[in-house]
Amino acid sequence: MKKRGIFSGIILIGFGMYFLLERFSLFPSFHTWPTLLFITGIAFLGQAYIGKDYSAILSGVVFTGIGVHFHLASRLSSWPDHISMVTFIIALGLLLQYIKTKQALLPTVLLFVLSIIFLFSHRLQQVFTSVTFDSLIHIWPLSFILIGLYLLFIKKG
Numbered sequence: 001m002k003k004r005g006i007f008s009g010i011i012l013i014g015f016g017m018y019f020l021l022e023r024f025s026l027f028p029s030f031h032t033w034p035t036l037l038f039i040t041g042i043a044f045l046g047q048a049y050i051g052k053d054y055s056a057i058l059s060g061v062v063f064t065g066i067g068v069h070f071h072l073a074s075r076l077s078s079w080p081d082h083i084s085m086v087t088f089i090i091a092l093g094l095l096l097q098y099i100k101t102k103q104a105l106l107p108t109v110l111l112f113v114l115s116i117i118f119l120f121s122h123r124l125q126q127v128f129t130s131v132t133f134d135s136l137i138h139i140w141p142l143s144f145i146l147i148g149l150y151l152l153f154i155k156k157g
Contacts, residue, residue: 007047007056014039030071038067054100061093084118091115 018039022031041064048056066089073081091111098108 003051006051007043010046011040011043014042032071034067034070036067037063038071041065041067048100054097057097057100058090058093061096062089065089065092080119084115084121087111087115088119 015036018031018035021027041060041062044056044060044063046060047053048060066086069079069085069089072079073085091108094104094108094111097103098105
């Protein structure tokens, strides 16, 4: 049974705490928009797990993850700060949603693999400096096209 009002309750409490702490100038480094994204994500996750509305898992992980990512990227110089972190966060959300719904395993695995490859692609390029790898790095999008064509026209059912 889905419980209503969980999202609204959590987001009102979270925003209230945020603005109260801002009013008293406590934790000034957290008075930023990533904190508001984090609070919104926690509200979605509360709706998903407490209210058993598992369709909110992906939204919750994305909002929370992006909020955490921007906080860590601004504070840790070693934190990876490029678009592949966003795809990794989305893949994590899809994985948590798959655990509860048992749907969309293939897109989840593909996005995880792609995000890991993109996250470490600059390191992979340093490891594999052969001419073959350098030439393949420019045509890798063909693999997307081939897999998409396979899924559309060859794999039926």
